[in-house]
Amino acid sequence: MSEQSGSPAEPGKPHHESFWLWVMCLTGVDYFSTLGYQPSIAYENAGLLAPLATIVLVLVTLFGALPIYWYVCGRSHTGQGSIGMLANLVSGWGGKVLVLVLLGFAATDFVITKTLSAADAAVHLIQNPHWPLEVPSDAEKTRQAIYVTAFLLVLLGASFMRGFREVIGLAVVIVGTYMVLCGVVIGAGVVHLTENPEPFYQLIAHVRAGEWHLRESDRPLSGTGPFTILAISLLIFPKLALGLSGFETGVAVMPLVKGRAGDDTKEPVGRIRNTRKLLITAAVTMSLYLICSSIVVACLVPPGHLTKADAAGVERAEIPDSDLKAKDRALAYLAHGENPGPDGRPMKLLPFFGEWFGTIYDLSTVVILWFAGASAMAGLLNLVPQYLPRYGMAPEWSRATRPLVLLFTVINLVVTLVFRANVDAQSAAYATGVLVLMTSAGVASVIDIWQRRPGRWYRRLSWPFLFITLVFIYTTIANVYEKPDGIKIAGFFILTILVTSFWSRWARSRELRFAGFKIPDAESRLMWDTIRDFELSVLVPHRPGRRSLANKEAQIRREHRIPRDLMIVFVEVELADASDFVNEPVLHVTQEEGRYVVKITGAASIAHTLAALALEMAKVGRPPEVHFGWTDDSPVSGTLGFLLFGEGNVPWMVRDLIRRAQPDETKRPVIIIAGTA
The missing domain is CATH 3.40.50 (Rossmann fold)
Structure with a gap:
């Protein structure tokens, strides 16, 4: 698994290369697994405007993130991604500090990926009808969620302690099964709305009337006109930024992508082309799933099963969490046939939806969420040895897998306890890490193009990439402003990395750090x-x-x-x-x-x-x-x-x-x- 994140292979030990579509599944365990909670989080933050905000998110994905990472994969074919590009573009102590700060955000991204994914897996297990333990209260549900999440995280750490090896075939099976099941659930919802469009018309009517089930505190503008709705959707979409995850992983898996025979190792054109196919396919597939799932959930899941905010935006704190049956599991809610029909009774979108199909869907969701945690662990195990020991800012044992696994597992358990295995509470930190990395990719691309192009300044500057980078900067700032908890936990990781790094550099300053002389003639x-x-x-x-x-x-x-x-x-x-x-x-x-x-x-x-x-x-x-x-x-x-x-x-x-x-x-x-x- 350690090769998954794409660090350069050791001399004489090249990466195993596979067909790009199979390698895409390694990106998918991180990217596609967000379907387990993204539709619920989108509704939680945008109410009935979730489909419109999701469309904005998809536009940013296809016309912002995709072009940026199209360029990044051409300039970072060893899989180092945006951090590697910036590390090559900057130097001196300022450059080192910048890389350390970005590593702090990357650590936030990867750590919260593990804890959030495990927490959502716990939700799917606990709310399954075959769960053996009773859940009489919200407090008991939280306690069980913490225990299950902690167990999954310890199991993840134990897998790496035994020398977990990445198998692309396993990722293909996991991602393929999950995407087929999600496609069945979402497709059934789309077909139902096509044959019975009344819920869709009701959704449009509620949106026009301003009955959005969007909390008053989250309404940045007043009014219910079309331009106001569009403006609010543009302002809200940063809260849905979880749907942008996966691009950094897509570049990270480049060393595993099979190119063409005779590729130049310094510029493997075949590998770069196939990785770009991977990015396009993943982005288009995920965009289609996101738009359709947001529409299906907004039309077929009652608002009272997703959020405590009423139609006017007033949050009803007296409603117990147990009444939010679709929270953090909207597609599983539909797979179990829990959604009510026109007569108020449970309505199955397909005849085989129900307890058993829903359980199969839950198990598939748990597996892919757990495997997403494995992907994040592999990313951490490659990032830390790739930068900190080389900078002298980590002890030598940080190059070893097992001590790092133990350290990260302890950090995961602490984060789980702090957030009490709450998916929504962790989403801000996750989105913050993702957005900062994407912003760094935009900045790195603009700087790299500036340095490579000749001529006057306005010819050297990539105006489209500059605009995209400004969009990412706005999205990041908006996310931090709306949910400051994300930057707080990211700040904790950054401060920890900076303090321990400079302490390590001071402690190791008297080592004879020498790799040999180069004698050129x-x-x-x-x-x-x-x-x-x-x-x-x-x-x-x-x-x-x-x-x-x-x-x-x-x-x-x-x-x-x-x-x-x-x-x-x-x-x-x-x-x-x-x-x-x-x-x-x-x-x-x-x-x-x-x-x-x-x-x-x-x-x-x-x-x-x-x-x-x-x-x-x-x-x-x-x-x-x-x-x-x-x-x-x-x-x-x-x-x-x-x-x-x-x-x-x-x-x-x-x-x-x-x-x-x-x-x-x-x-x-x-x-x-x-x-x-």
Whole structure:
């Protein structure tokens, strides 16, 4: 399962590739499973305007999210998605902080996906007529929902602890079965409304009369005219943003999509084309299901079984939750044949609807919701090792699956207890995470196109993508304003990631983080081997531009009492991005006026690079000496410079890094500090 989220495969271990339609089912366990609760949540937030708000949502999906992610999959074929694109477009500490913030929103998205999906699965189980336990009160229902949700989450964690392996065939069966059953339920409703259009006409009449069953507090405008209805639908649709989930997952599964023979690994045209087919098919299918389900639910499910708001929008708090029989399970409500007909008695849309068909539908819903949690867990297990350890902002154990599974399972249980396994209460946090990731995809696409296009600024700017990004920004802000609980829990995840990340970076700052030198040419390789074979190598760090090599050599020989017959090797280190943790700098060796000069570029830290260079030379023959002059940095400024800018009190840091990396004193390079203070 860990390969599902699409992180780049390890060298020599390519991903198993499959037909794009089968891979789409991996997206479907996240995307399509929202049908389990989306129609109910849409009605809860939009009342009888849910079909109109859903149409707006579908338009944003097809003409906003789809074009953006069409471009993203062309620029992120390794499956890193919008976060990976932004990580490549930004650098420095500001870039790292931006990525950490986005990881906080991604964690919100994935964690709430698991807890919300498990909670909705619990609703379908508890309200099934074959559920063995009695539910005499709302409090007992909540208690059972918490227990069932917690059990499903622990079962999910246990599956990954045993080494859960993704099987595309299983996803095909789960998604295929669920979509067929949903299609039967929704199709039966559409056929019924076609043959008996009276409920549809009643819906239109109620909408025209302003009898929307929309809470007064959720009515941003007064009036009941057509333009007011359209404006309110536009303002309400951000609350339905759960229906936009799945695009990030669609890009994440790209490494599993089979391309064409001979695809270039740097730009696999066949894989990109097939992934775009996946995105289009998933978006069109889900859009059709969303529109039809919202109309069927609004027409055939009594408002009193979905919301406590009456026709005028007054919320009747005295109504027990047990009376909301279709809440969080609107399609299951229809599958069980619980919807009343014209005479008030239960009406089955098809003869076989009822207890047994409804139970089959419930089981299918529970399975796909549970599997959606597995998809989210896989996403977390790939995101964390892909960024935090590489930034030095997580301990090394965070690369291991089992400790992370335990950590995420505990977090899931805490979130379930905090929200008391309430689906509607968690929807805001879920929508917030989804919308921020989609906004980041829009921003990344606009920036990427700007950098790739030549010409004047108005030609470089992608105006359609800018407009789409502004729509996502509005949708995100509106969602946060209407339901601030979402940004609160996202803020908790962000703060936790930032605090633990910077604490880890500080704690790991004295690790010898070094992945090896790149030696680009044969001449440098030959001279590198030559200086390593000296009987005693004397390394002297040098900053070019301050003084000539001749002046530097004269001063260092005088102050450090280095004999004339002992060769000095000057080392020049050029910093790149000091916020990087592990890097692989490029090493050039040249001769200038008869002196050897080692020029190292692309370094993240001067101290780490010098320590690594000295230790590499110590592997061949006698350990070298590294000669420094005294520094004027104070202990505080030196430490901050070391942590943040890769410089600071270099001599002391090099000595400390070498002592930690090489416990054998006889093999340690010698650090010598001399000169005037």
